[in-house]
Amino acid sequence: MNLRRLLVALLALVLLAPLAAGTALGQNVDVRALERELRCPTCDTPLDTSNAPVARDMKEFIRERAAEGWTADQIKDALVADFGREVLATPPKEGFDLVAWIVPALVVALGLAAIPVLTRSWARRGRRPAPAGADATPEELDRLQRELERLEDPPGGGGAPR
Amino acid sequence: MAAGTIGDVSSTDQTTAPAPEDPDGAPPPPRDRRTVLWAALTVALIGLVAVLLIVGLTNRGVSTTIDDAIARGERAEAPEFTLPLLVPGAPLTAPEGTEVSLSDLRGRPVVLNIWASWCDPCKDEAPVIRDIATDYAPQGVVVLGLNVRDLSGKGRAFAQRYGLTFPSVRDGEGRVQNRFGATGVPETFVIDREGRVALALRGPLVDRGRFANVDDFRRVLDQVVAERPGAGPSGGGS
Numbered sequence: 001m002n003l004r005r006l007l008v009a010l011l012a013l014v015l016l017a018p019l020a021a022g023t024a025l026g027q028n029v030d031v032r033a034l035e036r037e038l039r040c041p042t043c044d045t046p047l048d049t050s051n052a053p054v055a056r057d058m059k060e061f062i063r064e065r066a067a068e069g070w071t072a073d074q075i076k077d078a079l080v081a082d083f084g085r086e087v088l089a090t091p092p093k094e095g096f097d098l099v100a101w102i103v104p105a106l107v108v109a110l111g112l113a114a115i116p117v118l119t120r121s122w123a124r125r126g127r128r129p130a131p132a133g134a135d136a137t138p139e140e141l142d143r144l145q146r147e148l149e150r151l152e153d154p155p156g157g158g159g160a161p162r
Numbered sequence: 163m164a165a166g167t168i169g170d171v172s173s174t175d176q177t178t179a180p181a182p183e184d185p186d187g188a189p190p191p192p193r194d195r196r197t198v199l200w201a202a203l204t205v206a207l208i209g210l211v212a213v214l215l216i217v218g219l220t221n222r223g224v225s226t227t228i229d230d231a232i233a234r235g236e237r238a239e240a241p242e243f244t245l246p247l248l249v250p251g252a253p254l255t256a257p258e259g260t261e262v263s264l265s266d267l268r269g270r271p272v273v274l275n276i277w278a279s280w281c282d283p284c285k286d287e288a289p290v291i292r293d294i295a296t297d298y299a300p301q302g303v304v305v306l307g308l309n310v311r312d313l314s315g316k317g318r319a320f321a322q323r324y325g326l327t328f329p330s331v332r333d334g335e336g337r338v339q340n341r342f343g344a345t346g347v348p349e350t351f352v353i354d355r356e357g358r359v360a361l362a363l364r365g366p367l368v369d370r371g372r373f374a375n376v377d378d379f380r381r382v383l384d385q386v387v388a389e390r391p392g393a394g395p396s397g398g399g400s
Contacts, residue, residue, distance in 0.1 A: 041334075056280075057279070061313055082314050082334045083334045084335035
């Protein structure tokens with residue numbers, strides 16, 4: 001029970017951490033983080049690692065607007081208006097673009113859900129019905145009994161195999 | 163017997179009896195059918211991903227139809243576009259943001275100049291293009307700038323600073339630029355009265371020095387201007 005509670009707490013932490021980071025970003029723009037979320041339109045690399053002329057212009061724009069008190073979302077919107085959605089390094093979490101976020105999560109969830117179902121069906125496939133006439137003869141039962149006894153207290157004394 | 167009762171009961175209940183008992187052998191066992199279905203589904207999924215990958219990769223490249231046509235001595239249809247005006251100028255004096263289509267200019271020769279504020283050669287080229295706009299305006303030629311992959315504020319400031327008196331439209335995403343097969347900035351196109359590309363200059367217009375090409379450019383433009391509307395020749399190119 002405790003383990004489950006711990007797991008739930010951890011999961012919640014993992015899921016909510018980006019949200020918390022997002023709100024912190026909105027109050028005081030983390031310029032580097034914002035640059036990582038954007039793409040250089042001429043070189044197709046993340047903005048923070050590109051040094052193309054337009055990338056330098058965009059970085060300057062971000063710093064100026066941040067200094068003027070714009071929020072990260074306002075800056076992003078302005079850049080999307082100028083360069084289109086392709087300046088975003090990741091698709092926005094709304095509308096049709098949600099597909100890019102939901103599908104991978106769905107695939108992972110389905111895969112996890114399939115594990116118990118599949119293992120159970122594979123286990124069932126491996127199980128064979130006992131062969132006909134499998135009832136043990138008295139001799140066999142007697143032998144089984146002897147074998148079990150020998151297992152419980154081996155004849156060699158302390159020399160039990162490890 | 164005692165150990166086998168549970169299994170026996172359930173197996174007699176189930177309709178999924180093993181295949182050997184089926185003397186007619188008409189329908190395949192359900193498990194086999196399901197396996198086939200899964201295999202088909204998997205193959206279909208892999209095929210879909212492959213198709214998407216191929217489509218995505220082949221559509222990434224820039225178009226070469228314009229250059230191919232010019233190499234054959236023909237003129238390809240210029241890609242049609244509708245873009246917002248960034249810098250108004252004669253003859254497109256509507257306010258900024260007004261949508262302008264290339265087809266609006268049909269019947270007049272068009273010089274389409276791709277530029278960006280961050281492009282250094284564009285600074286040297288600006289007066290050359292401006293001179294062409296001034297010189298050919300009386301003959302009905304429209305010089306239209308295409309401001310690509312640029313901050314709109316920077317583009318506007320550049321137009322003012324470098325005296326771009328001709329109008330420019332905005333292609334921030336560079337979509338139209340790609341459709342013209344343009345890989346760099348600047349590039350300039352001469353579009354005839356029928357909306358076909360007569361010349362594609364993949365680089366800056368230069369008016370002096372070893373790399374001067376403005377005379378050749380003007381020669382093609384003169385030829386396009388001389389063509390009467392409706393009487394479209396098949397020749398052209400540089």
